Amino acid sequence: MDLLVDLHTHTISSGHAYSTITENALAASHKGLKLLGMTDHGPSMPGAPDIYHFGNLSIIPKELFGVKILPGVEANIVNYEGELDIPYNYLAQMELVLVGLHELCYPGGTCEQNTQAYIKAMTNPYTDMMVHPGRPDFQLDLERIAYKSAQLNLPVEVNNSSLSTIAKKDEAKSNCHDFAGYMAKYKAPVILGSDAHFWDRVGEFSEAIALIREVGIEEHQILNTSPERILNYLAMRRRQRRSLSKAPLNIA
Numbered sequence: 012m013d014l015l016v017d018l019h020t021h022t023i024s025s026g027h028a029y030s031t032i033t034e035n036a037l038a039a040s041h042k043g044l045k046l047l048g049m050t051d052h053g054p055s056m057p058g059a060p061d062i063y064h065f066g067n068l069s070i071i072p073k074e075l076f077g078v079k080i081l082p083g084v085e086a087n088i089v090n091y092e093g094e095l096d097i098p099y100n101y102l103a104q105m106e107l108v109l110v111g112l113h114e115l116c117y118p119g120g121t122c123e124q125n126t127q128a129y130i131k132a133m134t135n136p137y138t139d140m141m142v143h144p145g146r147p148d149f150q151l152d153l154e155r156i157a158y159k160s161a162q163l164n165l166p167v168e169v170n171n172s173s174l175s176t177i178a179k180k181d182e183a184k185s186n187c188h189d190f191a192g193y194m195a196k197y198k199a200p201v202i203l204g205s206d207a208h209f210w211d212r213v214g215e216f217s218e219a220i221a222l223i224r225e226v227g228i229e230e231h232q233i234l235n236t237s238p239e240r241i242l243n244y245l246a247m248r249r250r251q252r253r254s255l256s257k258a259p260l261n262i263a
Contacts, residue, residue: 014236017214018048018081019142019168019204020111025051025060028208035213036075042214047078048107050085055096055116065101071174079238081245083107085142091124093131095138102137103252107245109168109204110135111142112149122150130159130201136252139245140202143170145187147179153186157193164200166234166244172206174218192226201232 020035021028030038032049039047049071052059068082083105086095095102095110102108110132112125119125129151133141144156144167160167169191173183194201201223207213216235223233234241 012230012233012236014203014214014216014220014235015044016046016048016238016241017044017205017207017216018046018107018140018202018235018241019050019053019085019170020048020207020213021085023065024060024153025208025247026056026060030208031208032071032080033075034210035207036078036080038210038213039078044078044214046081046241047213048081048083048109050083050107050109052113053084053086053116054216055087055089056113057115058118061118061211062101063185065097065105068105077162083109083139085109085111086138088112088128088132089116092130093128093133093135095132095135099137100216108137108139109142110138110140111144111176112146114148117149119149122152124153125149129156131164133159133163136248136255138165139248140166140168142168142204143173143206144168145170145173145183145190147182147186153190154193157190157197157199157245160194161197161199166200167194168201168202168204169194169219170204170206170215170221171219172204172208174222187222188226191222191228195223195229196230198210198229198232200234201228203233203235
């Protein structure tokens with residue numbers, strides 16, 4: 012299986028990442044990637060860029076070292092209503108919107124409160140994909156999330172960093188294993204993300220690949236195998252937005 016896309020990477024602008032977009036793109040090129048997401052954290056994360064950073068993403072080159080660049084954001088869910096920390100008029104301009112739960116950005120709650128917040132964010136028309144539900148920071152009903160992913164045809168990430176580098180790694184691995192098993196059960200769309208915070212992690216999916224093979228996720232469920240498939244999916248999301256009312260949903 013050839014993985015040609017890494018949609019979840021961070022640059023020095025995130026505050027706790029340490030490489031530039033140029034360095035990340037060069038690393039992606041060396042690894043044979045064709046499409047790279049630039050998804051710095053939304054502004055509620057300590058050290059993250061000001062909102063103006065996200066208003067100026069159009070200056071990023073469309074391509075670096077033969078790799079197409081998708082400037083966007085990893086937006087933070089900030090409350091139990093699933094609201095995000097980026098205004099809708101900024102989200103509408105972005106080429107890629109990833110959404111997830113993070114400590115310091117979300118108050119935490121019961122499993123039901125956390126699951127409802129996550130699922131509400133999934134139904135937001137500005138959300139393209141959801142990230143790292145397997146992290147142990149917040150208790151979630153992972154089967155409901157996988158079912159909702161299949162129902163909405165909204166990709167949810169198997170996060171390589173959750174399996175390899177974060178604290179509470181054993182708990183994260185158990186959660187990720189359960190979640191990936193549910194994604195296999197419901198045939199839901201999957202993305203693999205490196206969640207790279209340094210250039211040498213860009214395109215690193217080894218533990219995520221081992222996991223999806225173990226639980227039986229099929230290759231056709233994985234979007235990373237085709238840049239064209241990713242771009243077609245994102246174009247479809249934008250068409251869906253245009254067909255909705257102009258009133259924003261679940262946006263802070």
